[in-house]
Amino acid sequence: MPAAHRKPKRRSLSGSTIRTAATLALVSAATATAVEGGTAHAEPNLSPAQVKAKVDRLYREAEVATDKYNGAKEKAGQARKKVGSLQDEASRRTEALNTQRQKLGTVAAAQYRTGGVDPSVQLLLSSSPDHYLDEASLADRVGTRQAATITRVRKDLREIDQLHTQADGKLAELRAKQAELEKQKKTVTRKLADARQLLDRLTPAERPLATPGTADRASRSTPRGDLGNVSGNSRVQAAISFAQNALGSPYVWGATGPNAFDCSGLTQAAYRAAGVSLPRTTYAQINAGQRISRSQLQPGDLVFFYSGISHVGLYIGNGQMIHAPNPSAPVRIAPIDQMPFVGAARVA
Structure with a gap:
């Protein structure tokens, strides 16, 4: 039989070959699981400190996405109102138009009874009077x-x-904003889920070491800070009082109160209680008032953190602020040195 038609011999697998194949299969499966499952499944042997670093990063990324979500939600609301306003106006104008056409219809009926309908009146009883109007010279054919x-x-x-x-x-525009809203919502929920999975892998003893904000959570009995410089500013006092009463409230992304907040939701709600309207997002709030330096800080100022201006707190004096940190910690008092400070704004 010619060589080209010979069947290849089956080669038996040795024990080492089988072990190598099995190892490669396990590595491939583990890689696929890590890619599909996200951060929490990628590195199974992280120390509490490494988990904390990763959870911190995930929370920051989730907060950036939350801010984008809040901005898209605000713009979607504005677009929705505008759509309603335009539709209402079109409906009102159409009703007025129909009234005018009815008046001309009355004229047409009278003309018909006297021997015919003037074509300039007839045009407005047709389905497309505007087309006729573009072609007709009316002034010479009808009364004033x-x-x-x-x-x-x-x-x-x-x-x-x-x-x-x-x-x-x-x-x-509204549909585009709603699509952006859904995209950012998925990003937030995915990153928070990854953070929860990382924390769930720790023992009860390890978890406090890895949970951001656990060590310095504040209760409602936390000292109020130095408010001596704001005795004459009732709006600042009202905003700080609101934030103090919110101590211990849970962080919920996208929330603006009354029982839960995200970071910009807390500052917005605090100043809303004081009669001051603030934008919804951190990157808009920093431009809502007078920009000030760190050395000029007074109680009531808004303090902002991270290069993307993704976190905000309410300064209360003595280097302290009230803020809504992340899902692992409720509204609390914390030092402003805890995060990279990038700016401040005075809004009242």
């Missing part, structure tokens, strides 16, 4: 009163069409 009415109708038709176009554009 009818011409004025038709001119108004012509203008209304165009403006109503413009309102519908604007509403369609805002509706497209």
Whole structure:
């Protein structure tokens, strides 16, 4: 039999070959699990300190995504209101237009009884009067009163069409914001889930060492700081009082109270209670008032952290702030040196 037609011999696997194949299969499976399962499954032998570092990073990334979520939610709300306003206006203008057409219909009926309908009136009883209007010269064919009415109708038709176009554009913007909202929501929930999985792998004794904020949580009995410089500013006092009453409240991303907060949700709620309106996100809040240096800090100022301006707290004096840290710690008092300080703003 020619060599080209010979069947290849089956080679038996030696014990070492089998072991090598099994090892490669296990490595491939572990790699796939790490990729699919996220951070928590990638490194099974982390120390509490390493877990804390990773959880800190995940919480910061989740907070950045939370801020983007809050911003998209705010803009989606604005777009939704604008869509409603445009649609309401178009409906109102259409109703007014129909009233004008009814008046012209009355004229047409009278003309019919006397021998015919003027074509300039007939055009507004058709399904597309604006098309006819673009082709007709009305002033020479109708009375002054009818011409004025038709001119108004012509203008209304165009403006109503413009309102519908604007509403369609805002509706497209709203859908884009809602898609962004869903994207950021998935990012936040994924990163928080990864953080929980990392913490769940620790023993009860190890977990406090790895949980950000556990060692210095504040209760409602925590000292209030030096408020001597704000005795004459009732809005600052009201904002700080609100934040003090919120001590111990849980951190919930996207929350603005009354029973849970994220970082910018707490500062917004505190100043809302004081009669001051703040934007929803940290990157907008830093520009809401007068920017000040660290050396100029006074109680009531907003203090911001990290290069992306992703965290904010309410300064209360003596180097301390009240803030909503992360899902592992409730609203508390903490030193501003705890995180990389990037700026401050005075809003009241």
